Amino acid sequence: MPPPTTLQLSADHFGIAEVVAPLVEPSLEGEGGLSSSAPPMLHQTPQMKRLSTPWAICLTRAEQLAQCRLADGIVLDPACGSGMQLYAYCARLGRPGLGIELDSDAALLAAANGKRVWDAHGGDWGAKTQVVLGDGTDAAAALAAAGLSERPVAVLHVDPARPQDAQRHSLDEMQPPLSELVGSWADHLAEGPVGPAIIIDLSPRLSDAQREEVGEILGARWQDSPITWEWVSKGQGRIDRLTVWFGGAADARSPARMLRLLTDGSVVRFAGESITATTDISSTPQPGQWLTIVDSALLSSGLQQQWLRKAISHRSPSRWLRTDGRRPLLLTDIPLRMDDPKVSSFVSTTGEIMSQAKLPPNEAGIESILVSARSAYLARLTLRCSLSPGLQPILQQALDKGLKIHPRGKQGFLIDADTPDGPGWFICRVP
Numbered sequence: 001m002p003p004p005t006t007l008q009l010s011a012d013h014f015g016i017a018e019v020v021a022p023l024v025e026p027s028l029e030g031e032g033g034l035s036s037s038a039p040p041m042l043h044q045t046p047q048m049k050r051l052s053t054p055w056a057i058c059l060t061r062a063e064q065l066a067q068c069r070l071a072d073g074i075v076l077d078p079a080c081g082s083g084m085q086l087y088a089y090c091a092r093l094g095r096p097g098l099g100i101e102l103d104s105d106a107a108l109l110a111a112a113n114g115k116r117v118w119d120a121h122g123g124d125w126g127a128k129t130q131v132v133l134g135d136g137t138d139a140a141a142a143l144a145a146a147g148l149s150e151r152p153v154a155v156l157h158v159d160p161a162r163p164q165d166a167q168r169h170s171l172d173e174m175q176p177p178l179s180e181l182v183g184s185w186a187d188h189l190a191e192g193p194v195g196p197a198i199i200i201d202l203s204p205r206l207s208d209a210q211r212e213e214v215g216e217i218l219g220a221r222w223q224d225s226p227i228t229w230e231w232v233s234k235g236q237g238r239i240d241r242l243t244v245w246f247g248g249a250a251d252a253r254s255p256a257r258m259l260r261l262l263t264d265g266s267v268v269r270f271a272g273e274s275i276t277a278t279t280d281i282s283s284t285p286q287p288g289q290w291l292t293i294v295d296s297a298l299l300s301s302g303l304q305q306q307w308l309r310k311a312i313s314h315r316s317p318s319r320w321l322r323t324d325g326r327r328p329l330l331l332t333d334i335p336l337r338m339d340d341p342k343v344s345s346f347v348s349t350t351g352e353i354m355s356q357a358k359l360p361p362n363e364a365g366i367e368s369i370l371v372s373a374r375s376a377y378l379a380r381l382t383l384r385c386s387l388s389p390g391l392q393p394i395l396q397q398a399l400d401k402g403l404k405i406h407p408r409g410k411q412g413f414l415i416d417a418d419t420p421d422g423p424g425w426f427i428c429r430v431p
């Protein structure tokens with residue numbers, strides 16, 4: 001491994017790469033604020049493009065970090081890629097940064113990208129910000145190359161590369177590997193009253209055991225520091241990011257945090273204690289009650305109780321009929337407060353139960369389901385239950401055809417739920 005090389009922020013490094021982050025506004029140059037709708041025109045190689053953090057997420061995190069009490073010092077990203085996240089922090093906090101990158105193309109472009117963000121947002125952080133082409137797990141060598149000494153790092157953020165196409169992978173397969181990274185940097189992190197500030201971007205597919213392992217790597221070194229696990233979703237039940245905020249970067253009152261990024265740039269946030277939801281199928285749902293398919297990302301965070309408190313009055317009963325899979329299902333006696341975006345952004349579908357299907361959704365049962373849907377005056381009944389992929393379009397077509405008689409009727413859905421008597425299918429009307 002050649003010795004690390006230091007690069008100052010400069011447009012001179014631009015050259016070989018394609019521009020991928022689109023400029024929504026014609027130019028960001030001269031704009032004072034950071035905006036999620038106007039990503040800076042940063043340069044990335046195709047490899048960096050695949051790995052880079054969406055600008056809206058970079059900004060949301062920078063805003064969150066700005067609320068934390070940090071020690072004096074720089075922001076470090078020892079695997080900085082395009083540098084987007086690093087510079088979002090630097091610009092928001094007004095602090096110099098140090099990016100380290102093993103890949104020479106990425107390091108050059110990161111140094112050029114830094115100049116873009118600095119020019120756009122001003123401040124004096126850029127003059128002291130550097131990118132080191134080298135190994136992020138060799139803290140001593142990188143600091144020597146950058147001319148930094150003592151404990152210069154106020155915040156360590158890292159987003160390690162993960163093996164591609166692997167459903168499951170071990171923590172050591174992340175590049176750079178976490179334990180090595182933490183071991184190498186621990187003595188160079190400035191510590192506040194609750195330890196150093198560390199933010200680690202992890203695979204959304206990490207198992208609970210692997211999450212524990214991450215907690216242990218950090219906890220072994222700083223026993224009493226708080227930890228906040230954060231789930232970020234852009235919708236459709238997908239978890240886009242799983243991040244651990246540790247020590248000075250954590251919210252000591254909230255071991256868990258759920259962020260839903262909305263398309264208008266706003267963020268819906270829940271924070272608190274993570275509690276695993278339990279199912280209750282002790283009685284069969286009845287007409288007049290409400291069934292809601294809830295975003296599975298919310299249940300992954302364990303913050304569904306906080307959401308539920310916004311969704312219905314705390315005096316009104318509710319229970320989970322299903323908590324796992326892609327369609328967690330909630331039963332309530334009353335409709336949810338869907339006019340509140342904090343509620344609706346986690347709802348996939350909600351509707352009032354009109355009836356329970358007498359027969360299962362198959363070719364023999366579809367006629368009886370159609371009769372019930374017609375008497376509920378539905379213009380469409382969308383199948384939201386588990387069906388074989390071959391059967392689904394056939395049944396949906398039969399329903400669409402059979403419900404043409406009520407073109408002005410309401411929308412509905414058919415959902416499956418376990419009952420004390422086995423599987424049940426419910427015809428629901430969307431309000």
Ligand SMILES: C[S@@+](CC[C@H](N)C(=O)[O-])C[C@H]1O[C@@H](n2cnc3c(N)ncnc32)[C@H](O)[C@@H]1O
Nearest residue numbers: 051052053079081082102135136159161175176
């Ligand atoms: C997931 S990417 C980071 C993406 C970055 N957050 C962004 O928004 O562009 C991980 C980066 O770590 C780099 N990397 C892997 N091992 C490294 C090491 N030992 N030292 C420095 N960089 C490393 C990879 O080249 C890759 O660019």
